[in-house]
Amino acid sequence: MSIESEIKSLAYEVGFCSVGITAAELVKNAHKVMHGAVSIISAAYNYPSYRDIEVAGLRGRVARFALGRDYHLEVGDRLESLGRQIEKLYGAKWTSFVDTSPIADRSAAQLAGVGGFGKNTCIITPVCGSWVVLGGIAVDISLVSDKPADSPCGGCSLCLKACPTGAIIEPFRLDPSRCISYLTQMRGIVPEHLRPMMDRYVYGCDICQEVCPQNSLLPLPEDADYIESQFGAYPDLTWLVRLTEDDFVKYVCPTAAGWIGRNTLRRNAAIALGNSGSIAALDALYEARGDADEVLREHIDWAIRRIAGS
Known part of the structure; x- marks a missing residue:
């Protein structure tokens, strides 16, 4: 060999x-x-x-790469x-x-x-x-190189059509500033016109991969840790928008999402709650506003206005 x-x-x-x-x-x-x-x-x-599943209550979405x-x-x-x-x-x-x-x-x-x-x-x-x-x-040793891989896409363009924000501006070219995954990870103010398109994602996004014919999606194991864990595939948004420092350290920091910080994650939860349009989210939003910084408060107020207008 x-x-x-x-x-x-x-x-x-x-x-x-x-x-x-x-x-x-x-x-x-x-x-x-x-x-x-x-x-x-x-x-x-x-x-x-x-495969994505329907979950009851005010639940967010975490991209698959960040689970566990x-x-x-x-x-x-x-x-x-x-x-x-x-x-x-x-x-x-x-x-x-x-x-x-x-x-x-x-x-x-x-x-x-x-x-x-x-x-x-x-x-x-x-x-x-x-x-x-x-x-x-x-x-530092010389090894025989493999042949570079070609794109398997052919004439398919499903990912371009599926991206809610139009972040894939042409084949093989992405505008990061419009990518939902980037928006959930960036700090500061999320452009208001892009917030509705983030739907319930609080970290990352899988949409362009879910529609890809090259990808296979398996049934979700009922006992999967990334479902049962507090910060799993579908975290409780009312918990997340009020996330304490202790819970952040315990549940989020061990994952790939920990680096974005507690308030950025709370900001994303506020956006997702606003997108839910549910009046059941209002109590958590008002409570979260009490210890929110200026950036988080702006997104909470937006969510409250969005729900009020639903």
Whole structure:
């Protein structure tokens, strides 16, 4: 078995669903991650891809990639394990990276053949579709590169049609400032004309991936932790808009959503409550207003006005 095949086999053993290799010289900023990098090993990790369900009450939506333990830790631990094995077997120096490094992980994944770009700018892998998070390892040994992946989209344009905000302005081109996922993560004031289009999403968005024919959606396990947990797939919006610091640390910080901060999450919950149009949301909104900062208060007041006008 070749070194490349052995490395890929090890990557599959630690939990990755798609793995590829490319030359470091082709990957922008590779040498900022590791001086002396010669090859880049790119890997995709699959996260739960279930069908959406109807839930009772004032419930929000959290994108699938953010459910459960922070994927930076999930992917990072697997990359560390893989890196140590590569070092032990081949004497290679290495540095792992997830999506906070200077490397554009999607570009690296496409160059390494892990998956091709979808028209929604997500990487679509052959096995897991786009329900993946990406990471990689820079190594100082020369490895045979894989062929870059082509886009699997063909003439399909379902994602462009499905995006509520028109953020996919043309195939393979995204306007981040209109993307619902970006809007839920940005700090400050969300443009008022975009708030209704956010519907009930409080962190991330899966719409363009849900309509993609390359993706398969599985039935939702009834006992899934990400449903039963307090900050799961469908969090209680009346709890979230009044989120305490203690609950934020306990329930949200262990997930990928923790970095945006408590009040940004409360802001998103206020928008979702406003979009619900339900008078049952008013008590929670008025209570949340009591300790809200200026930004949060503006969104709470908008939600109250929106419900009053429903």
